[in-house]
Amino acid sequence: EDQVTQSPEALRLQEGESSSLNCSYTVSGLRGLFWYRQDPGKGPEFLFTLYSAGEEKEKERLKATLTKKESFLHITAPKPEDSATYLCAVQGGSEKLVFGKGMKLTVNP
Amino acid sequence: DTGVSQDPRHKITKRGQNVTFRCDPISEHNRLYWYRQTLGQGPEFLTYFQNEAQLEKSRLLSDRFSAERPKGSFSTLEIQRTEQGDSAMYLCASSQQPNQPQHFGDGTRLSIL
Numbered sequence: 001e002d003q004v005t006q007s008p009e010a011l012r013l014q015e016g017e018s019s020s021l022n023c024s025y026t027v028s029g030l031r032g033l034f035w036y037r038q039d040p041g042k043g044p045e046f047l048f049t050l051y052s053a054g055e056e057k058e059k060e061r062l063k064a065t066l067t068k069k070e071s072f073l074h075i076t077a078p079k080p081e082d083s084a085t086y087l088c089a090v091q092g093g094s095e096k097l098v099f100g101k102g103m104k105l106t107v108n109p
Numbered sequence: 110d111t112g113v114s115q116d117p118r119h120k121i122t123k124r125g126q127n128v129t130f131r132c133d134p135i136s137e138h139n140r141l142y143w144y145r146q147t148l149g150q151g152p153e154f155l156t157y158f159q160n161e162a163q164l165e166k167s168r169l170l171s172d173r174f175s176a177e178r179p180k181g182s183f184s185t186l187e188i189q190r191t192e193q194g195d196s197a198m199y200l201c202a203s204s205q206q207p208n209q210p211q212h213f214g215d216g217t218r219l220s221i222l
Contacts (some may be wrong), residue, residue, distance in 0.1 A: 004151075031208040043113075043213035044152065051208070087151050094165060095140070095207050099151030100144050 002015045002027040006025075006100035013078055013107050016050045020105050021073040023088030031091040033071050035064050038085045038102065047086075111135070113214035115201050122191055122219045129187045130217045134203030141184050142202040142211055143176055145169065152200055158184060188219075196221045 005024045013019055025033065032051050036044035048057040053076035057064045061082065063074040073086060085104045089097040114133040122128050134141045139160050145150035156166045156175070160181035170176075173192075178184040188195055198218050202211035 013194075035212060036213075041215070041218075043215045046210045046212055049208075049210055089151070091208060095157055095212060096142070096154035096165065096167075097144075097152070098154070101149065101151050 001096040002090055004088055004098055004100035005088055006086075006088050006103050008103060009101065010104045011106070013075075013105070015079055015107055015109050016077045018076045018078070020075070021086055021088075021105070023071040023073070023100060024069060024079070025071070025088075025090045026069075027090045027092040027098070029093050031093075033066055034089045034091070034097060035071070035073055036087040036089065038087055044087055075105070076082050078105075080107045083107045113201055113203055113212055115199075115214040115217050117217055118215065119218050119220070121222065123222050124191055124193060127187065127189045128191060128219065129185055130201075130219075131200055132184045132186070132199070132201030132214060134183070135212060136222055138182065138203035138205050138212075140204045140207070140211075141178055142204075143184070143186050144200040144202065144213075146198045146200055146216070147196075155186075191219075191221050193221050195219060 003026045008020045035047040039042045048064040053068045085102040087102045089099040116131045141156040142157040146152040158178040173189045176186045198216040200216045202213045204211045
């Protein structure tokens with residue numbers, strides 16, 4: 001059974017304090033690993049797709065990387081508007097996404 | 110690109126009542142997915158359609174749940190004889206290809222009294 005574990009579950013940072021979020025996964029035949037951002041009361045907003053180990057994607061202050069067992073979401077010099085829950089999901093043999101529980105990020109000014 | 114639209118945004122009902130939610134996907138997307146999310150958890154897959162064909166259903170989808178996509182455009186999710194445990198956010202997503210990103214709507218929040 002495909003599984004995703006995210007750590008830490010919650011993270012508080014000061015504005016400008018860089019950090020990384022971890023997503024460990026087990027999947028039979030990875031089709032893709034997806035990162036989403038979710039604000040309270042909203043649906044997940046797509047950030048990145050990674051398809052193979054060694055791949056990296058960047059968008060503004062965010063950078064996602066992928067190995068055969070885990071993915072990292074690096075946040076460089078975060079701002080308060082980066083505060084959200086970040087979700088990691090994998091797609092394996094089926095088209096369904098299997099999500100982790102998410103990581104709640106709070107960035108204090 | 111108008112995004113995935115879900116209606117209603119909130120639904121409050123009494124235990125035992127039937128409820129129906131609607132999802133309008135992004136117009137050129139032929140794949141449509143339903144997920145359920147409870148507080149502090151990630152979304153859990155319920156079912157998905159390719160055009161009008163329902164191709165996969167989760168074990169979470171009891172026989173009280175039924176989903177349709179009659180013309181391959183919008184979809185409805187019906188829950189019959191609602192129970193307290195059905196309280197959750199019901200999310201719809203759509204995509205163009207199997208391993209392309211799934212784009213989510215803002216969900217329908219269901220509260221069972």
